[in-house]
Structures are given as C-alpha cells and as structure tokens.
Amino acid sequence: MPLSLSRRAARTVQSEIRAMSIACEKVQGINLAQGVCDTEVPAPVREGAKHAIDHGINSYTRAEGLTPIRQAIAEKMRQFNGIECDPETEVIVNSGSTGAFYAVCLALLNPGDEVILFEPYYGYHLNTLVAVEAVPLYVTLRAPEWKFSREDLERTVTPRTRAILINSPANPSGKVFSLEELEWIAEFAQRHDLFVFTDEIYEYFVYAGRHISIATLPGMRERTITMSGYSKTFSITGWRIGYTVCDRRWSQGITYFHDLVYVCAPAPLQIGVAEGIRKLPEIFYSEISREYVQKRDLLCNALNKVGLTPSIPKGAYYVLAEASILPGKTSRDKALYLLAETGVATVAGSAFYHGAGGEDLIRFCYAKTDAELQEACSRLKALPEKLGRQVTASKV
DSSP, rough: OOOOOHHHHHHHHOOHHHHHHHHHHHHEEOOOOOOOOOOOOOHHHHHHHHHHHHHTTOOOOTTTOOOHHHHHHHHOOOOOOOOOTTTTTTTEEEEHHHHHHOOOOOHHHHHTTEEEEEEEEOOHHHHHHHHHOEEEEEEOOOTTBBBHHHHHHHHHHOEEEEEEEEESOOOOOOOOOOOHHHHHHHHHHHTOOOOEEEHHHHOOOOOOSSOOOOGGGTHHHHHHEEEEETTTTTTTTTOEEEEEEEEEHHHHHHHHHHHHHSSSHHHHHHHHHHHHHSOOHHHHHHHHHHHHHHHHHHHHHHHTTTTOEEEEOSBBTEEEOOOSOOOOOOHHHHHHHHEEEEEEEOOOGGGGGGTTTTTTEEEEEEOOOOOOOOHHHHHHHHHHHHTHHHHHHOOO
8 A cells, every 4th residue: 555644644634824924924924814912921921930940840741731830720720710619629730721621522522423624624623533533514604693593403404413612702703702602502402412612712802791701601501611711811822831621521531631731731821821821810801802993893893994894703813805806716716816916915715614615804903003904004005006906995
C-alpha cells in the first residue's frame, strides 16, 4: 500500500480564516479576518505569568490544571455564570477552548454519533467533529436576526443524535441566544437525551442584557458541558488557556484525552490567568462590552456606507456583511477582491456554511486597536470608487 494521508486528514481542510490571514500578510494588509485580539493584555495577567516563570512554575502540571486557576474558575463560575462546581473534580484547564472541545468530543462521542450545529458555524467546531468521525447535522439560522424555531430542531434530530452544540455569543454571526431559545434547546435535549456542548468563550462580549449559561436551566446541569477560556477576554489568544466545567461523571474521561493530546496547558500562563481572574475588578468586564459596542458601530457604519450591509451583532466581535455588490462567483472570490482592492482581509461566508448559504456573505472581525480599525474603515471608503459606482448609504 503506498504512503498517503489518513482518510481523516483527507476530510479536513485548512481553516479559511488562516488562509486569509496568510494572504493578508503577503500584501501587508489589515487583518479583519482572524480574531487575534490586538488589544492590551491586562497588567495582572502579564505580571502573574512573569512572576510564575521567575519563581520556577515551568514544569508539567497535573492533568486537570494547577490548583489556583481551577479555584479561580470555580469562583468565577459561581459569581458570573451562576453554576456551582467543585474545582477538584468538575473543572479542567485546557489548551484553549478549542482544545477543550477536542477532548470533550474524544471522551463523549463515538464514530458515527451525530451532533447538531447551528449554522453559520465556527469552522473549528465542524472540523473537530469531522476529526473524531462524528456526523454533523445542521440547523440554519435565518438572517438578519439569526432566528430558528422548535420545528427546525425536531426536523433535524434522529435516533443517532448524541449532542447539540451552542456557541453563544456566536462566531461568526454575533447571535446571543435568548432565554426562550435556550429553554427550547434545554427541553429538546432532555426529551431526546442529548449532551449539550456549549462554547461560551465570548461570554463577556454581550452588548445588551446578560450572558445566560444553559447549564443553569432546570435539568441541564448534568448533561451540559460548558467550555470557555480567556483568550478573548484577556487578549491572550496565543497563550491557549481554556477550561471545561462539567459533572464529575464526564470530567475524568475529558481530562484523560486532554492529557493524551496536549499534556497540559502552559504552567506559568495558567498562573497569569488565575491572577487576572482574581485581581481584575468588575468594571474591567463591563468596560469590555462598552468598548466593543463602539468598535462594532464604527465598523458597521462604514460597511453600510459602502454598500456591504451588515447583520448587527449582539455579542462576540464579528459581523457578517452582505457582499453581493462585490465581483466574483463565490464568497472567497469576493473576499479576495476586497483584499486586493482595499488591503482589508475578511473571511468568505462559505467557511461557515455546509451548503451555498454563505456565498454572498463575508465576515469581518473588529477585535482591533481603534487606530487599526479606523484605518480599515478609511480604506473601505474607497470601495465604491473601485467598483466604479457610488453606493447609496444606509443606516445601521
């Protein structure tokens, strides 16, 4: 038998987000494609990590993570999310929330198990399911409010369905699932005996109301696997510090697979995050949403003015914009045209759909410094001239 990649590898492709970031680097453009968080890392987080390095916390940790961060996460879960959890048996420190999801899938899914995704979905969620040989099913959200119905769920589920995945606030749509929608999902999951995997990495990026963790709803504590982290909140996407909170029935298996694949999250960086959780005041978190509303409005106003009509996000820091005015047969063609003409990198909407639903959409990320975001908006103003016609401005 000749040497070849595995069938698993053949089914998995490079993230379109990474591909556009590489293309952006080549032309030295402004990268609004990848959520790399160019904002400042809070001082307690930086100083905590430096102190840990200087004082010898540089070795392997226990598989679940160091005690200070597990205790800090448990206290944060109680105060912010309303979830009581035991830091010894129900909190796992992971190599990012994506590492958390991979370990969760390895521990709780068998090949052929079905998992319901809401689309537009985050590509790493889909590719992780493919990598563990699970079968994705799709509930398509309806723009611009990204709505779905109970009937959509019932049409999708089969006897082979094992879990449903929620990302709220959501990448790429900015959707924040309402209490009513979470109650629909909770009732649906209990009736069909499903796990609920919930990625809450953008929990502090909610622009109206408050974040709701589905594990707090009646009957949901045992079947919910809550995944989150501090990559976005503390602007440390390269540190890879995430976590899983779940019932102790599931935590040992998840810990085993995380240990097998990643060994542990970086030890001194765990301490840096623990110090950030412990020391940063409440105003730090409320300021995040205020600051990012301003960034959102700056970008969405600019998009409206050049005819790339946005669906206004209610959370996270991405916006999907209607891109039918751009030349090209596919959304990737449109994204590459925009990069070539304005130097602003985006992600093709097709990266977030399993069918043709995203071909007239492109995604922008606004987790940038104000100066960089303003420069991107300034460059976008040239688009109507590039297209050879004026675009009628519309209001956000």
